[in-house]
Amino acid sequence: MTDLDEDKPKDGYQREDWQEYYDQDDLRWDLGEVSPPLKRLWQEGVLGAGRMIIPGCGQGHEVLFFAEQGFEVTGVDYTDGGVGLLRNNLQKAGLKAQVVQSDFFELDDSHHGHYDLLLEQTFFCAIHPRDRTRYVDMARWLLKPGGLLAGLFYHTGEDDGPPYNTTQEDIQKNFSAGFEIVRLEKCDHSIEKRKDKEWLVVLCARSA
Ligand SMILES: C[S@@+](CC[C@H](N)C(=O)[O-])C[C@H]1O[C@@H](n2cnc3c(N)ncnc32)[C@H](O)[C@@H]1O
Known part of the structure; x- marks a missing residue:
């Protein structure tokens, strides 16, 4: 993602x-x-199988890909634009996934403890840093004990956002209490424009 407009709030x-x-x-x-590194995580067998939730999924390339691989995928986005495109894309591809138009932070109880996996792709960097604790709490609440949070976190190196910068320390500080850090490394096969700017992360939800 390149920087979004400067005249934005x-x-x-x-x-x-x-x-x-x-x-x-x-x-x-x-x-x-x-996103190619997410595809590779799946090819390496890291993501297992089961129910996957993708917050802030936009038009949902990840939703489609993982639905095609047999995951039971739920894509969440709160815009008409995002969910409209996603529904269209699913229909065109003849694939099924649950499309939820909602604020991620206001998902209802039917999602509680329902997921084996939460996939992160440019959502953590899209929310304001003040909401990071809510993100972590929500991820814990959505996942089964032992469920995985896997994906890419954006190290923009910039002061402003969105996209908001995420350092290695940000990940350790935010997630260590609720998750075991299984993998946290600079991604070595990001697409060219995100080269050296993505953390490849796999976290395992601790039992309460
Ligand atoms: C930077 S875009 C990323 C979209 C997609 N993950 C991708 O990589 O193409 C962020 C998306 O998150 C959605 N979003 C932001 N805050 C949200 C929230 N609190 N609840 C649900 N969706 C949200 C936006 O509508 C937008 O589609």
């Missing part, structure tokens, strides 16, 4: 701000395909 984006990008057909964060 400095204290984080609201639903309307994201929707504006969809209205303008300006999906500058969108890779146009499943």
Whole structure:
């Protein structure tokens, strides 16, 4: 994702701000395909199988890819633009997934302890850093004990956002209490424009 507009509110984006990008057909964060390191994690057998939730999934390249591999996928996004594109893409591909239009932080009780895996792809960097603790709590609440949080965290090196910078220490500080850190390394096969800027992360939810 390249930096989003500078005249946007400095204290984080609201639903309307994201929707504006969809209205303008300006999906500058969108890779146009499943993120290659996530595909590789699956090829390496790291992600197992079962129920997967993808927060802030946008038009959902990851939703489609993992649905095709047999995961029971739930894609969450709160914009009309994101879920509209995702529904269309699923229909065109003849694939099934649960599409939930909701604020990730307000998912209802039916999602509690329901997932084997939460997949992170440019959502943690899209939320304001003040919401990181809520993200961690929500991830714990969604996952079964022993469930995995796996994905990519964006080390932009910039002060502002979105996308907001994530350092190695940010990951350790936020996740260590609730998760065992199984893997935390600079991704060595990011796409060119994110080269050296992604943390490849696999975390395992601790039992309460
Ligand atoms: C940077 S985009 C990434 C989209 C997708 N993951 C991708 O990589 O193509 C962030 C997405 O998160 C969604 N989003 C941001 N905050 C959200 C929230 N609190 N609840 C649900 N969706 C949210 C936005 O609507 C947007 O589609």
